[in-house]
Amino acid sequence: xxxxxxxxxxxxxxxxxxxxxxxxxxxxxxxxxxxxxxxxxxxxxxxxxxxxxxxxxxxxxxxxxxxxxxxxxxxxxxxxxxxxxxxxxxxxxxxxxxxxxxxxxxxxxxxxxxxxxxxxxxxxxxxxxxxxxxxxxxxxxxxxxxxxxxxxxxxxxxxxxxxxxxxxxxxxxxxxxxxxxxxxxxxxxxxxxxxxxxxxxxxxxxxxxxxxxxxxxxxxxxxxxxxxxxxxxxxxxxxxxxxxxxxxxxxxxxxxxxxxxxxxxxxxxxxxxxxxxxxxxxxxxxxxxxxxxxxxxxxxxxxxxxxxxxxxxxxxxxxxxxxxxxx
Amino acid sequence: xxxxxxxxxxxxxxxxxxxxxxxxxxxxxxxxxxxxxxxxxxxxxxxxxxxxxxxxxxxxxxxxxxxxxxxxxxxxxxxxxxxxxxxxxxxxxxxxxxxxxxxxxxxxxxxxxxxxxxxxxxxxxxxxxxxxxxxxxxxxxxxxxxxxxxxxxxxxxxxxxxxxxxxxxxxxxxxxxxxxxxxxxxxxxxxxxxxxxxxxxxxxxxxxxxxxxxxxxxxxxxxxxxxxxxxxxxxxxxxxxxxxxxxxxxxxxxxxxxxxxxxxxxxxxxxxxxxxxxxxxxxxxxxxxxxxxxxxx
Numbered sequence: 001x002x003x004x005x006x007x008x009x010x011x012x013x014x015x016x017x018x019x020x021x022x023x024x025x026x027x028x029x030x031x032x033x034x035x036x037x038x039x040x041x042x043x044x045x046x047x048x049x050x051x052x053x054x055x056x057x058x059x060x061x062x063x064x065x066x067x068x069x070x071x072x073x074x075x076x077x078x079x080x081x082x083x084x085x086x087x088x089x090x091x092x093x094x095x096x097x098x099x100x101x102x103x104x105x106x107x108x109x110x111x112x113x114x115x116x117x118x119x120x121x122x123x124x125x126x127x128x129x130x131x132x133x134x135x136x137x138x139x140x141x142x143x144x145x146x147x148x149x150x151x152x153x154x155x156x157x158x159x160x161x162x163x164x165x166x167x168x169x170x171x172x173x174x175x176x177x178x179x180x181x182x183x184x185x186x187x188x189x190x191x192x193x194x195x196x197x198x199x200x201x202x203x204x205x206x207x208x209x210x211x212x213x214x215x216x217x218x219x220x221x222x223x224x225x226x227x228x229x230x231x232x233x234x235x236x237x238x239x240x241x242x243x244x245x246x247x248x249x250x251x252x253x254x255x256x257x258x259x260x261x262x263x264x265x266x267x268x269x270x271x272x273x274x275x276x277x278x279x280x281x282x283x284x285x286x287x288x289x290x291x292x293x294x295x296x297x298x299x300x301x302x303x304x305x306x307x308x309x310x311x312x313x314x315x316x317x318x319x320x321x322x323x324x325x326x327x
Numbered sequence: 328x329x330x331x332x333x334x335x336x337x338x339x340x341x342x343x344x345x346x347x348x349x350x351x352x353x354x355x356x357x358x359x360x361x362x363x364x365x366x367x368x369x370x371x372x373x374x375x376x377x378x379x380x381x382x383x384x385x386x387x388x389x390x391x392x393x394x395x396x397x398x399x400x401x402x403x404x405x406x407x408x409x410x411x412x413x414x415x416x417x418x419x420x421x422x423x424x425x426x427x428x429x430x431x432x433x434x435x436x437x438x439x440x441x442x443x444x445x446x447x448x449x450x451x452x453x454x455x456x457x458x459x460x461x462x463x464x465x466x467x468x469x470x471x472x473x474x475x476x477x478x479x480x481x482x483x484x485x486x487x488x489x490x491x492x493x494x495x496x497x498x499x500x501x502x503x504x505x506x507x508x509x510x511x512x513x514x515x516x517x518x519x520x521x522x523x524x525x526x527x528x529x530x531x532x533x534x535x536x537x538x539x540x541x542x543x544x545x546x547x548x549x550x551x552x553x554x555x556x557x558x559x560x561x562x563x564x565x566x567x568x569x570x571x572x573x574x575x576x577x578x579x580x581x582x583x584x585x586x587x588x589x590x591x592x593x594x595x596x597x598x599x600x601x602x603x604x605x606x607x608x609x610x611x612x613x614x615x616x617x618x619x620x621x622x623x624x
């Protein structure tokens with residue numbers, strides 16, 4: 001379990017992470033989502049005590065990272081694929097990590113086998129492809145067989161086979177009861193792996209919700225209607241108490257309506273329809289809308305960049321504001 | 328519409344979520360035995376790191392070749408001239424080793440800087456500090472491993488060069504060599520060179536950039552000597568003398584050549600260069616610890 005308490009990081013005047021409070025639970029894959037520059041990597045570096053928070057704290061299973069006596073056996077992290085010396089062989093890279101935590105040497109061969117790098121164990125990692133580097137980084141994260149796993153953009157630059165492998169690996173790790181925390185800027189990827197979502201934008205918590213809730217709240221379904229008699233159709237719809245919105249291309253959009261009912265209504269009034277199609281907004285769109293709103297809000301109502309506001313409890317402020325609008 | 332919070336009833340290990348529980352007790356338990364990591368673990372790790380890089384082998388190989396090759400070549404050149412006593416009363420056959428060591432120091436500087444700056448350059452430092460969040464321990468382990476490595480290699484090469492020079496110059500210079508001179512030209516020089524290596528490590532930790540740190544170290548080593556070449560004005564003679572006597576090449580020469588009262592009794596003599604370098608290294612390492620602990624990696 002990872003607990004973030006009012007985590008804040010300031011670089012000069014820029015707030016990279018702003019009062020982040022949330023909890024990452026064991027047993028499931030938790031997706032950490034945000035656009036580029038939202039503060040995901042900074043947050044993960046602060047979790048590992050690589051960057052010192054300006055305010056707030058991170059606790060891993062109740063302890064601060066610095067207090068861990070054998071950190072690799074508690075937390076495994078993949079930060080970036082190339083956080084290794086290219087001149088060292090895969091085996092030696094893992095060996096020096098294992099030795100620093102008193103992990104038996106035999107474990108190195110085991111994790112190399114797990115990630116499928118046994119055949120290139122003696123090769124220098126300089127010549128590795130991005131995918132192989134990613135696998136070696138994951139081997140390093142698994143070395144201590146830890147309870148908590150952090151992956152920063154693990155699918156970046158991977159081929160479909162590699163993406164599939166990482167996806168299953170993360171799900172398996174979580175099903176063993178471990179805490180798995182994965183950052184990504186791809187909503188579509190998270191929809192396939194994560195069960196819980198933490199969304200941040202401009203360093204602030206935007207949503208802390210289960211994936212199922214997020215999908216339910218954000219997959220806006222509507223029916224698109226196109227007709228040469230648009231005005232009459234609008235009258236008929238409003239006469240039946242149905243609100244229709246005129247879209248940019250002249251079509252009408254009706255939120256949450258039943259397509260069959262709209263078709264029957266039009267037929268009863270003998271209105272010609274050129275299109276009657278149920279539509280589903282994608283999660284990617286929902287995510288973009290969610291994060292775009294945070295940017296928009298920031299630009300309009302933050303004229304004086306004052307000191308950081310206090311820690312926000314999850315579910316209040318940004319998240320709920322948005323959820324009201326969205327649903 | 329509302330999905331269950333834990334849509335994963337199949338997993339038997341899935342622990343119940345207790346929001347305010349300070350310690351999570353359920354979940355995954357590793358079969359790997361847990362024990363505290365110590366400085367000994369960090370030393371083993373750093374030793375693996377330093378020996379598993381080709382650059383280490385190349386740099387140290389070149390260093391041994393320079394110390395041994397140039398030392399022997401100069402001693403061989405000296406055999407051609409039968410000039411007993413021409414070098415002054417402080418010279419001994421061992422003194423010819425100084426030229427090779429002087430060049431070897433450049434390799435030590437490069438390697439000392441690279442030992443830490445390459446980690447910053449490649450991003451390895453983040454992996455290292457994740458594995459060992461005790462940053463002081465990381466730097467301590469690096470310093471011990473690097474110091475012992477350089478000390479051992481310098482000691483072996485200077486001893487070999489000394490023995491070769493003594494045998495080559497039999498009867499010309501050998502009668503002057505005392506036990507104390509032997510000790511100073513081998514153990515003393517090796518301490519001095521290993522301390523320069525630590526200084527490079529400290530500068531590399533502070534600067535974090537390979538090229539910048541190596542340039543700074545080479546400047547520190549050579550600039551004082553170069554500056555003295557142009558200080559002809561008599562008003563600057565004291566500055567000139569100071570810069571000369573406390574430059575690294577001169578100090579190295581003192582260790583190799585001087586008797587108890589030295590080539591110039593006003594400057595450092597005997598074992599002084601080792602003590603001076605120890606003070607400098609202590610200050611620089613202090614700065615390095617502070618920088619590593621304080622900065623974001």
